[in-house]
Amino acid sequence: xxxxxxxxxxxxxxxxxxxxxxxxxxxxxxxxxxxxxxxxxxxxxxxxxxxxxxxxxxxxxxxxxxxxxxxxxxxxxxxxxxxxxxxxxxxxxxxxxxxxxxxxxxxxxxxxxxxxxxxxxxxxxxxxxxxxxxxxxxxxxxxxxxxxxxxxxxxxxxxxxxxxxxxxxxxxxxxxxxxxxxxxxxxxxxxxxxxxxxxxxxxxxxxxxxxxxxxxxxxxxxxxxxxxxxxxxxxxxxxxxxxx
Amino acid sequence: xxxxxxxxxxxxxxxxxxxxxxxxxxxxxxxxxxxxxxxxxxxxxxxxxxxxxxxxxxxxxxxxxxxxxxxxxxxxxxxxxxxxxxxxxxxxxxxxxxxxxxxxxxxxxxxxxxxxxxxxxxxxxxxxxxxxxxxxxxxxxxxxxxxxxxxxxxxxxxxxxxxxxxxxxxxxxxxxxxxxxxxxxxxxxxxxxxxxxxxxxxxxxxxxxxxxxxxxxxxxx
Numbered sequence: 001x002x003x004x005x006x007x008x009x010x011x012x013x014x015x016x017x018x019x020x021x022x023x024x025x026x027x028x029x030x031x032x033x034x035x036x037x038x039x040x041x042x043x044x045x046x047x048x049x050x051x052x053x054x055x056x057x058x059x060x061x062x063x064x065x066x067x068x069x070x071x072x073x074x075x076x077x078x079x080x081x082x083x084x085x086x087x088x089x090x091x092x093x094x095x096x097x098x099x100x101x102x103x104x105x106x107x108x109x110x111x112x113x114x115x116x117x118x119x120x121x122x123x124x125x126x127x128x129x130x131x132x133x134x135x136x137x138x139x140x141x142x143x144x145x146x147x148x149x150x151x152x153x154x155x156x157x158x159x160x161x162x163x164x165x166x167x168x169x170x171x172x173x174x175x176x177x178x179x180x181x182x183x184x185x186x187x188x189x190x191x192x193x194x195x196x197x198x199x200x201x202x203x204x205x206x207x208x209x210x211x212x213x214x215x216x217x218x219x220x221x222x223x224x225x226x227x228x229x230x231x232x233x234x235x236x237x238x239x240x241x242x243x244x
Numbered sequence: 245x246x247x248x249x250x251x252x253x254x255x256x257x258x259x260x261x262x263x264x265x266x267x268x269x270x271x272x273x274x275x276x277x278x279x280x281x282x283x284x285x286x287x288x289x290x291x292x293x294x295x296x297x298x299x300x301x302x303x304x305x306x307x308x309x310x311x312x313x314x315x316x317x318x319x320x321x322x323x324x325x326x327x328x329x330x331x332x333x334x335x336x337x338x339x340x341x342x343x344x345x346x347x348x349x350x351x352x353x354x355x356x357x358x359x360x361x362x363x364x365x366x367x368x369x370x371x372x373x374x375x376x377x378x379x380x381x382x383x384x385x386x387x388x389x390x391x392x393x394x395x396x397x398x399x400x401x402x403x404x405x406x407x408x409x410x411x412x413x414x415x416x417x418x419x420x421x422x423x424x425x426x427x428x429x430x431x432x433x434x435x436x437x438x439x440x441x442x443x444x445x446x447x448x449x450x451x452x453x454x455x456x457x458x459x460x461x462x463x464x465x
Binding site: 073074075085087098103143144 | 362366374381382
């Protein structure tokens with residue numbers, strides 16, 4: 001079994017998580033659901049940042065079971081947080097290398113390839129302090145990939161970005177999606193984003209995970225509502241009538 | 245004259261270095277998750293700010309006297325007493341300045357928040373590795389503030405050093421005690437020279453602190 005199988009249950013404050021899920025060995029799985037449904041908590045459990053009872057196997061390795069709990073630094077996991085969380089005292093290059101220097105895994109994901117894939121070349125020598133939101137997320141993504149993860153976790157990486165930054169980073173995420181050879185879990189509640197970037201979707205509700213569904217893809221679903229409006233307007237101007 | 249300045253600077257320097265090392269784990273622990281008994285420990289470490297130096301000096305003197313249980317533990321190592329010694333003065337200064345080291349470092353750790361350490365953990369850094377490569381550099385302003393405060397506060401102490409050091413020239417006599425003795429013996433000229441030096445130094449230390457505090461363009465996170 002090369003994918004990811006996990007289940008976590010337990011209470012955190014007033015919230016109860018009771019989640020069971022599985023991820024295919026490759027491809028992006030979106031994790032969707034209303035706020036407060038436990039998406040971030042589940043992600044933190046997978047990364048080992050929050051400890052609840054349960055089990056987790058990633059690519060055949062046990063990260064957690066009754067007897068085992070690997071601390072986060074012993075899990076081959078790449079995490080992209082909502083706010084990028086770049087290390088402020090380090091340059092972009094040093095941020096990218098922080099995890100790379102500390103992993104003993106074979107470098108399947110090369111530095112130059114990652115820089116090329118995410119367009120990080122012009123940023124390398126810059127400090128992290130005056131990057132745009134989109135640039136920060138690209139650096140965070142590159143940093144996570146270079147730690148040679150067996151599983152990539154992304155917690156709403158686009159939610160704090162304005163429309164322009166989103167438009168700028170989406171093509172990079174498309175390319176990553178095509179190039180990525182490991183499973184990825186992508187938290188989002190934007191349907192257009194999910195339709196564009198994910199292969200499957202898991203929906204959470206009140207701490208539980210519904211079974212995975214394939215993402216339905218048609219010509220329009222990958223577009224943002226603004227792009228759809230634009231197309232509709234163009235169609236009207238061309239003399240087409242909306243269906244009644 | 246230069247002997248008393250050297251004793252003072254040696255005391256302040258040694259106290260600063262040792263206290264930063266001691267205060268760092270205490271501040272780290274205090275900056276962790278909230279629990280009411282954590283504040284009990286925080287209150288104990290802050291106590292020297294409000295205790296009269298004579299109270300602190302009195303208890304310290306008892307603690308480092310030959311018949312104290314603490315010194316009893318050290319008897320096998322050939323130590324009978326630390327009262328009226330330079331080492332005793334260093335210990336007393338460390339206790340006296342402990343809050344000035346713990347508070348700024350704790351504040352810096354709290355301002356940093358848990359996220360950078362979590363990021364480091366997901367990038368395979370062990371907790372110790374992450375502490376030295378992430379937490380310390382991100383909290384460097386807190387450490388600089390603590391170092392200046394402790395050094396300046398040690399130069400400025402009087403009551404505790406007098407009580408546990410006794411003002412022995414060349415050994416435990418520091419600038420503040422010497423000024424007191426010079427004034428007692430009406431040697432105002434000499435007292436002026438030392439006192440003006442302390443004022444100038446203290447002003448420079450405070451200015452340095454304010455300049456550190458102004459560097460807000462460097463976001464901590």
